[in-house]
Amino acid sequence: MSGQVDYYVSLNSPWTHLGAARLMEVTSRHGATVRIHPIDVGSVFSASGGLPLPKRSPQRQAYRIQELARWRDALAIPIDLEPKHFPANETTAAHCVLAVREMIGDQPAVDLAHRVLKALWEEQADTGDRDTIGRLISDVGLDGSSILEDADDERWAVLRSQETRVAIDRGVFGVPTYAVGGDIFWGQDRLDFLDRRLGAGC
Helix, strand or coil: CCEEEEEEECCCCHHHHHHHHHHHHHHHHHCEEEEEEECCHHHHHHHHCCCCHHHCCHHHHHHHHHHHHHHHHHHCCCCCCCCCCCCCCCHHHHHHHHHHHHHCCHHHHHHHHHHHHHHHHHCCCCCCCHHHHHHHHHHCCCCHHHHHHHHCCHHHHHHHHHHHHHHHHHCCCCCCEEEECCEEEECHHHHHHHHHHHHHCC
C-alpha cells in the first residue's frame, strides 16, 4: 500500500534519531512517501501544555535518561546520553531541510535531517554551527554552500512557522510524530502502530 506520512520532527530530538532508520524501513516496505516538517517544538509545547526539558521536574529528567539508555541499548544505536552541543540552535538546519525539501525533494530532505541528528547524538558535532551544517549537507551529496545561501531566505522561517501552526491544529504535541490522514502516532515507540496503519491502507 502506498501513502504519505507527514513526519514532524525536531532536529534536537534523540527520539527522532532513535526512530529514523526504522521509519524508513517501515515506509519503504509499504511504498509510502515521507514528507518531513522540522517544526518549532517550543511553540508546540506552548500551545499544548508541554514543557521544554530544562523546565521538567528532576524526576522526569532522570527518567528520560534511563529511557534513552534503554532504547540505545535495545536498538544498538550508539547515542551519547548528554551530547556536548545539546540543545543546538536548530534554526539554520531546519531552514536547510525545508529548502532541500522544496527545491530538491522529500527524500533528500529526510536524509539531511537524519544526518544532522546523527551528528548531534553520535558524533558530538555542533549542529547549530554553519560550517558544520555545510559539511553535513555535503555528506548527503548536496551542495553545502548553495543550500546554506538559499536557507538564509526569509521564506523558510515563514514556512516553518506556518507548518508549526498546521501541526498544532492537527493535534501534534511532541516529536517525532508520524501522521497519516487523521491518525497521529507520537514517539518512535509507536512505529509498530504506524506499520499497521500503512498496511491497512490509506
